[in-house]
Amino acid sequence: MAGSKGNISRVSVDxxxxxxxxxxxINRVSKVVKGGRRFSFSALVVxxxxxxxxxxxxGKAAEVPDAIRKxxxxxxxxxxxxxxxxxxIPHDVIGTFGPSTVILKAAAPGTGVIAGSAVRAIIExxxxxxxxxxxxxxxxxxxxxxxxVEGLLELKDPEVVAAIRGISLDEMGYRPY
Numbered sequence: 001m002a003g004s005k006g007n008i009s010r011v012s013v014d015x016x017x018x019x020x021x022x023x024x025x026i027n028r029v030s031k032v033v034k035g036g037r038r039f040s041f042s043a044l045v046v047x048x049x050x051x052x053x054x055x056x057x058x059g060k061a062a063e064v065p066d067a068i069r070k071x072x073x074x075x076x077x078x079x080x081x082x083x084x085x086x087x088x089i090p091h092d093v094i095g096t097f098g099p100s101t102v103i104l105k106a107a108a109p110g111t112g113v114i115a116g117s118a119v120r121a122i123i124e125x126x127x128x129x130x131x132x133x134x135x136x137x138x139x140x141x142x143x144x145x146x147x148x149v150e151g152l153l154e155l156k157d158p159e160v161v162a163a164i165r166g167i168s169l170d171e172m173g174y175r176p177y
């Protein structure tokens with residue numbers, strides 16, 4: 001998780017429920033050395049408890065299981081809390097990271113998860129059931145995951161925003177699904 005926003009919503013593993021891991025991507029990477037090529041593997045893993053806590057990690061190792069284990073450990077260290085409104089997000093938001101932009105739109109109950117593979121993984125482990133998303137720009141899994149998390153970090157509870165402004169939710173014009 002990048003930036004100072006990551007520290008605001010950071011949670012520890014013991015604050016979460018039962019964490020589930022989902023492997024997003026496994027890449028074989030090579031390093032050219034004097035005798036030829038050395039192959040290793042990198043793995044992207046997202047983890048979450050289905051109740052608004054989610055994190056992701058990147059692990060690299062000579063074997064696939066070790067890379068997945070390292071990525072899972074990294075994901076558990078980078079857990080954040082995201083606000084949910086029922087089965088969707090409180091409001092529409094755009095997340096950007098490098099060349100990737102991800103648009104996250106709140107959806108009516110029964111819509112389901114409309115998302116690509118990398119965004120779908122992080123949305124499902126977070127516990128969001130109804131959402132529409134669109135990836136614009138690069139669809140590299142690592143950049144898309146970062147952009148999605150940046151968007152999720154932008155989410156704010158409407159009650160908190162109304163309290164800061166000193167008005168009610170009706171005066172603010174907030175209408176959740």
